[in-house]
Amino acid sequence: MSKFHKENKEAAEDWLLSYADMITLLMAFFIILVSMSKIDKNKYEQVQTGMAKDIGNREVTKPLQDMKTELLGQVAGAGVDDSVDVGKDDKGIVLNLASGTMFKPGSAEIRPEILPLMKDITGTLNQKRFLNYQVEIQGHTDDTQIKTPQYPSNWDLSAARALSTLKLFQELGIATSRMKIAAMAENAPRVPNRSDTGKAYPENQAINRRVEVHVYPR
DSSP states (O other): OOHHHHHHHHHHTHHHHHHHHHHHHHHHHHHHHHHHOOOOHHHHHHHHHHHIIIIIOOOOOOHHHHHHHHHHHHHHHHTOTTTEEEEEOSSSEEEEEEHHHHBOTTSOOBOGGGHHHHHHHHHHHTSGGGTTEEEEEEEEOOSSOOOOSSOSSHHHHHHHHHHHHHHHHHHTTOOGGGEEEEEEETSSOSSOSBOTTOOBOHHHHHHHSEEEEEEEEO
16 A cells, blocks of 8 residues: 555544544533433423334333323213313323312311222322322312311311322322322412402312322332
8 A cells, every 4th residue: 555545544534533532522411411410201201102103103101191091091980070180291190189079068078989989090000110100199279268176277178188188098008108298278279269350250169179189200
């Protein structure tokens, strides 16, 4: 090989060194990003599903969607579609249970009629593939203030209802280490309790009196 050809070959391969350096730096950068970030499993599942469908035309495991489908089937089977609904938010699954269906009026005493559905729900949440999912129970009221010896305020009633639901879930086998509760009183309505003039909307108030069960990856 002539000296001219040798020098040309070495010059042509110089770009590989720069390319390798760039790849190394990029890899180090992404490692730092991953180490500093917290993966949103809910969004990851949505993106993974979309990519598999659009690019690979493959079916992928969708735990949150599977959970939602199972819960929807249980609610439909129990015949309580009007008072119990299943949805999703940015974190995971949201199960809304109307207080009128869950509790006796003005109390945190759970109605026995709801127990079969609650057993089905906890059976789903206790499946092995969902054991690493957090269960957050929120108690909500409307804006009509309660004042009884047992429940001096809406805070007390919403807290008591969330706690009663937690205790029922515990009795049905959900580990307390997976659960937490929050009392929201009237501060997170789904729909307006009243008109701009202050007139009450009874139907809306009934919607706002509820227990929300949020289930999301830990």
